Amino acid sequence: MNRxxxxxxxxxxxxxxxxxxxxxxxxxxxxxxxxxxxxxxxxVVRADGSTEELTDSKLIGPVFLxxxxxxxxxxxxxxxxxxxxxxxxxxxxxxxxxxxxxxxVGDFRFPCFEDLVCKTVxxxxxxxDDLVDWFNNALGDSITDAAGQPVETGDYMRQTxxxxxxxxxxxxxxLTATDRNDDGAVNELDLDFVLDDSGEFFVADFEIxxxxxxxxxxxxxxxxxxxxxxxxxxGFMDTPNYAAADDSGVAGEGVASYFSTCDPSAQNSxxxxxYNVEFQGGxxxxxxxxxPSKRIDGGDWVASExxxxxxxxxxxxxxxxxEVF
Amino acid sequence: MRLTLLPLxxxxxxxxxxxxxxxxGVVDNVPGVLIIPTEDGGSVHEPAIITNYELVQExxxxxxxxxxGTAALxxxxxxxxxxxxxxxxxxxxxxATWNQAIREGLDPFLRPFSYPDNIFDDxxxxxxxxxSVFYTGSPGVAMGDFVLQYEDDLGNEVPxxxxxxxxxxxxxxxxxxxxxxxxxxxxxxxTTELGVTYTxxxxxxxxxxxDDRVGVGVLLAQGSCRDIIGYADAELTFNQxxxxxQQLECIIRGESIKPDAGDAGPWYGYDAISSWENSxxxxxxxxxxQDSVKLDEFCDAEIAGLIGLSDEELEELAELEAAxxxxxxxxxxxxxxxxxxxxxxxxxxxxxxxxxxxxxxDPDDTPQQGAG
Numbered sequence: 001m002n003r004x005x006x007x008x009x010x011x012x013x014x015x016x017x018x019x020x021x022x023x024x025x026x027x028x029x030x031x032x033x034x035x036x037x038x039x040x041x042x043x044v045v046r047a048d049g050s051t052e053e054l055t056d057s058k059l060i061g062p063v064f065l066x067x068x069x070x071x072x073x074x075x076x077x078x079x080x081x082x083x084x085x086x087x088x089x090x091x092x093x094x095x096x097x098x099x100x101x102x103x104x105v106g107d108f109r110f111p112c113f114e115d116l117v118c119k120t121v122x123x124x125x126x127x128x129d130d131l132v133d134w135f136n137n138a139l140g141d142s143i144t145d146a147a148g149q150p151v152e153t154g155d156y157m158r159q160t161x162x163x164x165x166x167x168x169x170x171x172x173x174x175l176t177a178t179d180r181n182d183d184g185a186v187n188e189l190d191l192d193f194v195l196d197d198s199g200e201f202f203v204a205d206f207e208i209x210x211x212x213x214x215x216x217x218x219x220x221x222x223x224x225x226x227x228x229x230x231x232x233x234x235g236f237m238d239t240p241n242y243a244a245a246d247d248s249g250v251a252g253e254g255v256a257s258y259f260s261t262c263d264p265s266a267q268n269s270x271x272x273x274x275y276n277v278e279f280q281g282g283x284x285x286x287x288x289x290x291x292p293s294k295r296i297d298g299g300d301w302v303a304s305e306x307x308x309x310x311x312x313x314x315x316x317x318x319x320x321x322x323e324v325f
Numbered sequence: 326m327r328l329t330l331l332p333l334x335x336x337x338x339x340x341x342x343x344x345x346x347x348x349x350g351v352v353d354n355v356p357g358v359l360i361i362p363t364e365d366g367g368s369v370h371e372p373a374i375i376t377n378y379e380l381v382q383e384x385x386x387x388x389x390x391x392x393x394g395t396a397a398l399x400x401x402x403x404x405x406x407x408x409x410x411x412x413x414x415x416x417x418x419x420x421a422t423w424n425q426a427i428r429e430g431l432d433p434f435l436r437p438f439s440y441p442d443n444i445f446d447d448x449x450x451x452x453x454x455x456x457s458v459f460y461t462g463s464p465g466v467a468m469g470d471f472v473l474q475y476e477d478d479l480g481n482e483v484p485x486x487x488x489x490x491x492x493x494x495x496x497x498x499x500x501x502x503x504x505x506x507x508x509x510x511x512x513x514x515x516t517t518e519l520g521v522t523y524t525x526x527x528x529x530x531x532x533x534x535x536d537d538r539v540g541v542g543v544l545l546a547q548g549s550c551r552d553i554i555g556y557a558d559a560e561l562t563f564n565q566x567x568x569x570x571q572q573l574e575c576i577i578r579g580e581s582i583k584p585d586a587g588d589a590g591p592w593y594g595y596d597a598i599s600s601w602e603n604s605x606x607x608x609x610x611x612x613x614x615q616d617s618v619k620l621d622e623f624c625d626a627e628i629a630g631l632i633g634l635s636d637e638e639l640e641e642l643a644e645l646e647a648a649x650x651x652x653x654x655x656x657x658x659x660x661x662x663x664x665x666x667x668x669x670x671x672x673x674x675x676x677x678x679x680x681x682x683x684x685x686x687d688p689d690d691t692p693q694q695g696a697g
Contacts, residue, residue, distance in 0.1 A: 069477035086475050089456070089487055091516045098475070098483045217480030231479065 025213035025225035029309070031316040033063055033105055034201045035193065035237060039301045039320070044242060046140025057193040057202055058124045058134055061259055063320065065206055065235035066102035066289040069214075071306035078293055080302050080324050083234055099289045100231050103208045105192050108262050109175045110270045110281035112161040113151060115144045118262035118282040119240075120175060123192040127176045128154030128161075139242060146277045164272055213312050225312045232306035236292060237320050239299045261288050261295045300324045349392040349537045355589045357393030357529075359401040360465040361386060361543070364593045369522060370405040372412045372547045378560035381553060385544045385577050387598045388590030390450075390529050392537055398468045399529040400450070404457055405545055407517030413550040414490060414525050415511040417577035418450040419533060419540035420604065420684065421611045422507035425691065437610075437620035441686030445673045446581070447507030448539025449530035454490030454512060457524040468528055490514045490525065506531060509573040511550045536676035538589070540582035540600075564613040575612035578605050581684075584676075601677075603632050607684040624685035629662065630669030 041055040068083035077085060085095035111120040116135070125131040132154045135143050143151040151157055161173045170176050177190040188194065193202035215228035222228040240258040263269070266283035288295050296302065304322040351357060363370050373384035386403075393399040405412070423442050426435040455471035462469025471487040490512040492503050504510035517523060525545070532539045546553060554569075557576045579595055581604035592598045609617035618626070626632050634642070642661060649658035671683035 069479045069481065084478050086477070086483065086485060089459075090489055096485070098477055098485075214479060214481050229479070 023224075025312060026210055027213065027225070027312040029208040029211050029312060031206055031233070031307075031314075031318060033065070033204050033206055033235065033318050033320060034196075035060060035063070035203075035301065035320045037195070037200055037202065039237060039239065039323070040193070040202055042240075042242065044139055047142070048140060050140070052138075054138060056134075056138075057188075057191055057195070058138075059240060060106075060124070060193050060202055061238040061240050062104050062106040062108065062121050062261060062284075063204070063206075063235055063237045064102065064104050064261070064288055064292065065208070065233060065318070066097070066099040066292075067208070067211065067214075067231040067309070068097055068099055068234055068306070069231060071232050071234045071303075074304075074322075078296075080296070080322055081234070081304050081306075082293065082302075083232070083306075094291050094293050096290045097292065100214045101208055101211045102235075102289045103206055104284075105204045105206050108259070108269075108282055108284060109173075110161075110165065111175070112157060112164055112173075113143055113145055114277075114279040115151075117279065118264045119258045121259075122174060123177055123190075125176050126186060126188070126191070127170070128158045130154070131176065132157055141242070164274065164277065211312075215310075227310055230308060230310045230312075232308050233316060233318055234303050234306040235318060235320060236296055236300055236302040236324075238295065239301065241297075241299060260297050260300075261285055296324055298325055344396045345394070348394070348396055349532065351394035352391035352537050354587055355389050355391035355538045356401075357391055357399040358465055358468060359388060359390060359591075361388065361401050361403040361591055368404055370403060370545055372405055372408055372545045375544075375546045375548065375553060375556065378556045381544060381546075381556055381576065382578075382595035384546065385542045385595060386590075387540065387542050387580060387582060387592045387595075389538050389540050389582055389584070390448075390527075390532070391539075391589070392529075392532055400468045401527045401541070401543075402460075402462065402464045402468075403525045403527070403543065403545065404464075404522055405525070407519050407521040407523060408547055409519045410516065411548055412490075412514040412517050412523070413511060413544075413546045413548060413553060414452055414454055414513070415509065415544040415546070415550060415553060415576060416450050416452045416527055417509035417542045417574070417580050418448045418507060420446055420507050420581045421574050421608060422447045422505070423611075425686075437622075439691075440621045440624040441688060441690045443671075443673055443684055443686045445535040446533050446677070446684065448532045448541075449503075449506045449508075450510075450539065450541055451503040451528045451530050452490070452492060452510055452512050452525065453488050453528070454514060454523060454525040455487045456489065457522040459487035460524040460526065462526065464524075468526060470526065489523075503530070508570070509576060511553075511573075513550050535672070535674060536584065538584060540580045542577035542580040544577060561609075561612070562615040564615055571612045575608055575614060578608050601682050602679075603627075604684065606632075620685075624688075627683055627685050628666070628669075628671065628688060630665035634665075 037055060040057055040059045041053060042059050043051055043053045045051050066083065070084040072082055072084055074081055083097040086098050088095035106121040106123060108118060109120050109122045111117055125134065132143060132151060135141050145151050161167060161175065165173060167173050171178055177186050179186050180190045192204045196203045213225045213230060215224050215230045219228045238259050238261045242258065261284055262282050263285045264282045265280050269283035270281040272279055285295060301320050302322045302324060303318055303320050307316040307318055309316065362368060373380065375381055375384065388401065390399060390401060423438050425441045426438045453471065459471045459473060460469055461472065472484050473487060474482045475485045476482055492510045492512045514523065527543065529539065553576055554572055561575060563572050579598055579600040581601045583599045583601050607623060610620040610623040645658040645661055649655045670681055672678065672681035673683065673687055
């Protein structure tokens with residue numbers, strides 16, 4: 001073999017390496033989530049004793065979507081439909097569901113006031129006025145600032161956010177809606193959940209980025225990602241528990257927060273330490289998709305049936321329609 | 326022709342590559358993989374009931390570990406019977422280490438650490454634990470872990486860690502991570518079941534560079550590890566403001582075991598071991614135990630050959646110092662100090678002997694401020 005031949009062999013190996021197919025099916029998965037209007041309806045008891053039944057997409061908490069190897073029906077794993085679990089070996093700790101991936105619709109955002117820690121979810125509020133009005137008037141749970149004074153205007157909240165986050169516009173604060181549908185106006189259609197034409201469901205789009213496809217290893221004569229039996233999409237909604245928050249105090253000090261999926265002292269949450277303000281902003285617990293039952297409680301809603309995702313190009317509609325009692 | 330053969334030679338040698346030559350060889354009479362037996366020779370320990378620091382010292386098991394001689398992980402295993410409650414495992418490898426603070430001593434806490442550490446005398450042992458049935462190693466032969474493969478409903482294999490005792494304390498105060506070289510660490514079984522056997526795996530991450538034998542102290546106790554710190558504090562009295570990391574180093578003391586040609590342990594209890602002289606005093610200084618000399622003062626004295634002098638020698642030295650203060654022409658004290666410093670030489674890189682064992686580093690290794 002002369003030098004030229006050897007170089008040709010190396011070039012051949014190199015060029016085939018560039019075209020090597022790892023056999024992985026990795027795609028961005030998209031679909032929609034539907035939640036009955038009943039899930040976004042609550043009777044609110046205000047501090048002044050008045051009550052009112054509210055229906056609003058603000059009453060829809062963060063929605064957690066996971067891809068699991070399977071989903072069992074009611075009363076198999078839990079008293080509600082629930083993903084299959086791995087072994088339970090650590091005392092009372094529930095077994096892990098070992099999800100392949102997932103996402104959320106709505107995220108806990110830094111709320112700018114300690115009084116709002118673990119109470120604010122992204123893309124539920126149009127603007128700061130809408131947010132302040134919701135807590136102060138609709139819920140009757142007045143927001144207070146670091147000095148214990150009532151927060152009465154959206155402008156004051158906006159300015160506080162700008163100061164604490166060194167932000168220059170609302171987009172940087174990421175707490176309120178932006179013109180996502182590019183129709184030139186910020187309105188209800190730009191929120192995560194929008195009431196559908198029937199008026200019976202709130203609907204939201206979701207996207208799971210760069211998800212590797214997992215499928216039944218015993219399946220034969222099928223193409224992964226197209227027609228092999230794949231993982232199952234399942235999810236739940238963490239309903240805000242306003243009753244628990246009626247006697248609210250400082251988040252993270254043993255007082256119930258609105259959402260059971262939010263950890264007020266999460267290490268990965270924004271930790272503000274100014275001369276007159278010192279608190280953590282709260283963030284998701286880290287085990288929510290792995291051990292959903294630790295965070296699901298009465299009033300939350302789960303999907304009664306999962307969607308078996310065989311074809312990654314399908315865009316399923318997941319119905320979160322089972323209320324947990 | 327020669328060019329053609331080269332890839333074949335590389336390929337053949339590559340297939341045979343184990344990497345063993347990169348690791349230290351076996352040390353005679355020091356095990357690379359050890360089963361820690363009970364004091365009466367049994368195999369299943371009972372976690373000790375600890376109510377004071379004296380019991381901490383009585384219940385600590387000491388031993389030495391060496392390299393396996395290959396790239397395979399070494400270490401020790403210890404089995405115990407579940408108590409139905411919380412169990413604490415505390416491990417402290419030889420000896421103590423710190424990063425030299427090169428900024429000059431404005432900070433009274435950092436000032437002692439402006440002295441360099443002896444980086445050649447520290448080993449690193451990592452602790453994990455779980456049910457014995459999930460342990461993948463062969464005790465006494467090869468170390469393992471608690472990771473098993475679980476097959477989910479779709480037939481995909483998922484590695485699951487069945488570790489029930491993960492380190493609660495690390496050098497950076499971060500949960501679920503191991504402490505570094507020479508640093509104590511502990512883990513807790515939140516609960517254990519009666520009648521179930523558990524295994525603690527003490528994995529040898531590294532052995533000391535100077536002699537490749539790492540002294541280890543391990544404590545298996547019922548209850549919470551935080552209680553152990555409380556017992557130590559009550560007995561030793563850490564200086565106010567001493568951070569946890571310093572305190573942890575002194576829960577188990579004396580783990581710098583003086584090598585014995587034919588014996589690597591285990592020894593049961595603090596009184597049963599033969600530690601290097603002054604190693605406990607060194608740890609006391611590192612831990613800021615009340616009434617101990619500060620670490621930098623200990624190190625200064627060590628390099629000057631003043632550590633380890635008998636009471637009579639120290640008395641004579643004090644007399645010479647007093648005489649020098651009375652008569653400035655009396656040079657005997659200065660000459661004696663010069664003699665002691667000249668006679669005492671630290672052996673950092675090689676195996677230490679009785680008269681050249683130093684716990685602090687070479688002061689000549691001190692970088693200057695602004696060095697980059």
